Amino acid sequence: MLRLVRWLLWLAFFVGLFWFGTTVKLGKRTLFGHLSAIFHSREAKDLADGTEEEAHKLAQRLRDDKPHPSPLDPVADKDRRALDKLVKEKTKK
Numbered sequence: 001m002l003r004l005v006r007w008l009l010w011l012a013f014f015v016g017l018f019w020f021g022t023t024v025k026l027g028k029r030t031l032f033g034h035l036s037a038i039f040h041s042r043e044a045k046d047l048a049d050g051t052e053e054e055a056h057k058l059a060q061r062l063r064d065d066k067p068h069p070s071p072l073d074p075v076a077d078k079d080r081r082a083l084d085k086l087v088k089e090k091t092k093k
Helices: 002-023 031-039 042-064 077-090
Strands: none
Touching: 002 031
């Protein structure tokens, strides 16, 4: 019952936010109108283009990066199983 009440309160909140954002004027525009104007501004487009460019540079650098060397001390299967068992024991609830 409490879960249903909580869900209905959240639903009412989002419906109220949607109504407020689309109908109440804040100056010349509604809340969503202001957000739309901000996201369609030249500065926002410059930010998006710059972020995309840096992401491409990072992706290229990661693709060109050499694979990491394997650990210096190999772990035996027996030790790995013992470690897995210990982790499972310690993380039981």
